[in-house]
Amino acid sequence: MKPVLNPVERLQCLFGPAITRVSTNYGIPVVHVLTNQVLPITRYIHANEELRGTLSLLWAVDHRPRDGRYELWYLFTLGESKDWLIVSTDLPGEERLFESITPKIHAANWYEREIRDMFGLIAQGHPDLRRLVRHNHWPKGVHPLHTNFPWNSVLQWRQPPGSVDGHFIHGEGVFEVPVGPIHAGIIEPGHFRFTVAGEPIMHLDLQHFWKHRGVEKLFEQQTLAGGVALAERISGDTTLGHSLAYCQAVETLWEIHVPRRARYLRSVFLELERLHNHIGDVGGICNDTAYALAHAHCSRLKERVMQLNDRLTGSRFLRGVNCVGGVGIDLSTDQFSELVTELEHIENDFTELEQIIAVNASLIDRFESTGILKKQTAWDHGVVGVVGRASGIDRDLRRDRPFAAYDELSVRVAGSSHGDVRARVQVRVSEIHESIRLIREIQRLLPDGPLRSDRQVVPDAGAWALSAVEGWRGEILYFLMIGEHAHIHRCKVRDPSFVNWPAIQMAVIGNIIPDFPLINKSFSLSYAGNDL
Amino acid sequence: MFKILKKSFKTGIVTGQYPPAPAGQKFSVAPTAQKKAELFRKSLTIREVDTGSCNACEMEMNALANPVYDIERLGIHIAASPRHADALVVTGPVTVSMEGPLKDVFKTTPNPKLVIALGDCAINCGIFKGSYGVTGPVDQHIPVDVRIPGCPPRPSEIIEALTELRKGVTTFTRWFRKFSGNP
Numbered sequence: 017m018k019p020v021l022n023p024v025e026r027l028q029c030l031f032g033p034a035i036t037r038v039s040t041n042y043g044i045p046v047v048h049v050l051t052n053q054v055l056p057i058t059r060y061i062h063a064n065e066e067l068r069g070t071l072s073l074l075w076a077v078d079h080r081p082r083d084g085r086y087e088l089w090y091l092f093t094l095g096e097s098k099d100w101l102i103v104s105t106d107l108p109g110e111e112r113l114f115e116s117i118t119p120k121i122h123a124a125n126w127y128e129r130e131i132r133d134m135f136g137l138i139a140q141g142h143p144d145l146r147r148l149v150r151h152n153h154w155p156k157g158v159h160p161l162h163t164n165f166p167w168n169s170v171l172q173w174r175q176p177p178g179s180v181d182g183h184f185i186h187g188e189g190v191f192e193v194p195v196g197p198i199h200a201g202i203i204e205p206g207h208f209r210f211t212v213a214g215e216p217i218m219h220l221d222l223q224h225f226w227k228h229r230g231v232e233k234l235f236e237q238q239t240l241a242g243g244v245a246l247a248e249r250i251s252g253d254t255t256l257g258h259s260l261a262y263c264q265a266v267e268t269l270w271e272i273h274v275p276r277r278a279r280y281l282r283s284v285f286l287e288l289e290r291l292h293n294h295i296g297d298v299g300g301i302c303n304d305t306a307y308a309l310a311h312a313h314c315s316r317l318k319e320r321v322m323q324l325n326d327r328l329t330g331s332r333f334l335r336g337v338n339c340v341g342g343v344g345i346d347l348s349t350d351q352f353s354e355l356v357t358e359l360e361h362i363e364n365d366f367t368e369l370e371q372i373i374a375v376n377a378s379l380i381d382r383f384e385s386t387g388i389l390k391k392q393t394a395w396d397h398g399v400v401g402v403v404g405r406a407s408g409i410d411r412d413l414r415r416d417r418p419f420a421a422y423d424e425l426s427v428r429v430a431g432s433s434h435g436d437v438r439a440r441v442q443v444r445v446s447e448i449h450e451s452i453r454l455i456r457e458i459q460r461l462l463p464d465g466p467l468r469s470d471r472q473v474v475p476d477a478g479a480w481a482l483s484a485v486e487g488w489r490g491e492i493l494y495f496l497m498i499g500e501h502a503h504i505h506r507c508k509v510r511d512p513s514f515v516n517w518p519a520i521q522m523a524v525i526g527n528i529i530p531d532f533p534l535i536n537k538s539f540s541l542s543y544a545g546n547d548l
Numbered sequence: 549m550f551k552i553l554k555k556s557f558k559t560g561i562v563t564g565q566y567p568p569a570p571a572g573q574k575f576s577v578a579p580t581a582q583k584k585a586e587l588f589r590k591s592l593t594i595r596e597v598d599t600g601s602c603n604a605c606e607m608e609m610n611a612l613a614n615p616v617y618d619i620e621r622l623g624i625h626i627a628a629s630p631r632h633a634d635a636l637v638v639t640g641p642v643t644v645s646m647e648g649p650l651k652d653v654f655k656t657t658p659n660p661k662l663v664i665a666l667g668d669c670a671i672n673c674g675i676f677k678g679s680y681g682v683t684g685p686v687d688q689h690i691p692v693d694v695r696i697p698g699c700p701p702r703p704s705e706i707i708e709a710l711t712e713l714r715k716g717v718t719t720f721t722r723w724f725r726k727f728s729g730n731p
């Protein structure tokens with residue numbers, strides 16, 4: 017009988033000489049490999065039938081002032097077990113080229129373009145090296161995440177600004193429809209360039225990063241404890257998801273064991289955030305089919321949840337709820353009963369509405385088979401969250417990598433395999449009911465105890481941690497590395513929008529432009545979280 | 549059909565069911581703005597421009613249109629194009645890339661127009677102050693008439709500011725002034 021090897025041993029057997037070091041960091045295996053061997057190794061992890069690793073994050077760290085090198089990190093989530101595996105490699109400081117893995121692992125596409133813009137490291141063999149974050153008016157040779165780039169030197173416009181380099185399709189009867197950056201509704205800015213022939217969309221080119229505020233660089237000016245407020249303001253609708261992911265990363269580094277009561281409360285607030293966003297989105301999607309009745313009811317219910325948030329925590333967006341080590345706000349028994357009663361009303365109200373929506377033929381007609389994202393496409397893009405689950409990617413961190421109190425709760429993960437707008441609405445609706453159920457369950461289980469605990473250790477410079485939270489949109493990932501004087505050396509933030517945006521380009525093909533707002537809303541992605 | 553009607557009757561009217569804005573006026577109005585706002589006393593059309601916010605300010609602007617706040621009842625509309633707008637509501641610090649579009653929007657909005665900076669970011673860049681990607685608060689690029697602070701300001705506070713701004717003088721007073729010769 018063949019011995020069962022774990023993924024790291026398997027890689028060691030196959031790629032022995034290419035692996036320079038194997039280590040474990042807070043339970044996550046890290047395989048350090050030679051730079052020229054990254055492609056075969058990552059490709060093996062991705063394509064092997066048993067490993068089936070999805071690229072979850074790819075980022076660079078600049079170590080030049082100290083060690084004269086860059087470091088590239090590849091985080092994989094393995095297929096069945098959902099375990100993490102990191103591949104990392106060094107790049108000498110004077111080197112600017114590294115081998116692109118995009119031709120083999122499509123999910124690396126935007127990450128590698130981002131690394132080029134932010135660090136000036138060029139992915140050789142990348143099929144599409146247009147600028148991503150840096151718009152064309154950004155000056156040449158400016159790479160803000162270099163450690164020696166001053167965080168507060170405001171960028172000047174390059175004169176004359178470069179032209180837009182989109183992907184153009186030429187031919188008789190082919191038209192281009194540019195939309196944005198400023199849109200007709202109250203939406204965030206982004207530029208969409210549709211190519212159409214007749215009605216159907218042939219191609220969509222996204223141009224984002226209008227809202228790039230330099231968040232990752234701003235983190236580097238913060239101490240570990242001070243970064244929470246910034247994390248809350250990365251994407252306002254995911255205030256709690258981001259602050260939780262950030263706090264968890266710091267807690268790992270400081271070896272804080274968050275008290276049980278605080279972990280339960282974090283779950284409550286995370287579900288509340290999921291609730292108000294999902295309810296709002298269901299209404300928004302209906303609104304994009306011009307079904308104003310459902311929109312009005314949903315926005316009324318959403319407002320009820322937000323007013324509830326306000327009453328319980330003093331913030332409609334749950335700002336200031338999380339702090340490193342626990343939570344800053346407690347819920348008394350009375351408050352908790354108020355919460356549960358109110359949610360019961362909201363659920364009944366919503367269920368009645370659901371019955372009205374479910375039988376509306378013109379609505380179903382617009383939803384069904386619109387904006388289909390196939391499972392394979394979703395997998396290739398590494399799509400996460402609601403969008404992934406609606407396309408048959410069965411992943412939910414609350415179940416797969418429990419955080420907060422989810423290890424003691426049983427989360428029923430919703431899913432569908434159709435991948436169209438209707439599937440995404442259905443997943444949202446199931447998650448709304450599930451969130452309310454979870455909060456009810458927490459009411460039964462909520463233990464007494466302290467709300468926060470203190471730092472145990474002071475880690476050395478160079479220590480790092482990864483943390484993940486299933487926000488309402490999907491997986492939020494934080495990589496946090498400490499530098500000198502307990503400052504942050506590098507904080508890589510990944511909002512689920514960053515991986516889901518490229519997938520929308522695939523989902524719209526063959527649909528008509530009037531359906532685009534509907535598809536876009538059914539994805540419901542953040543621009544701020546994507547642009548950083 | 550009956551279900552829909554039943555639902556509507558059961559729900560009743562929810563407009564106005566929100567806690568009042570916290571006491572103490574926080575917004576500030578430039579001296580020249582009050583005069584400009586007189587024109588829009590009965591109807592004000594707003595165009596919202598996001599120049600780099602965290603999107604919480606947007607969500608509160610969106611909330612203004614929901615049945616609970618329903619700003620249409622106050623004669624405030626949200627326009628789809630700056631060409632139809634009387635007032636621009638700007639949220640977020642102005643990022644390097646949004647500086648151009650913001651100036652374009654300002655130019656396309658017909659005169660007279662009001663500019664309302666909504667949220668701490670729009671007023672002083674908030675937590676993003678000083679970053680390489682942020683060129684400054686809104687008033688560095690276009691003249692700002694009204695400032696509504698908060699992170700984000702609650703919808704009730706926004707309504708309060710907009711109502712206060714448009715209180716102005718009554719038509720009768722204006723006639724009276726005209727005929728009595730007192731400006």
Ligand code: SF4
Nearest residue numbers: 601602667668669699
């Ligand atoms: S003021 Fe606050 S809520 Fe508004 S955009 Fe800035 S950080 Fe977000």
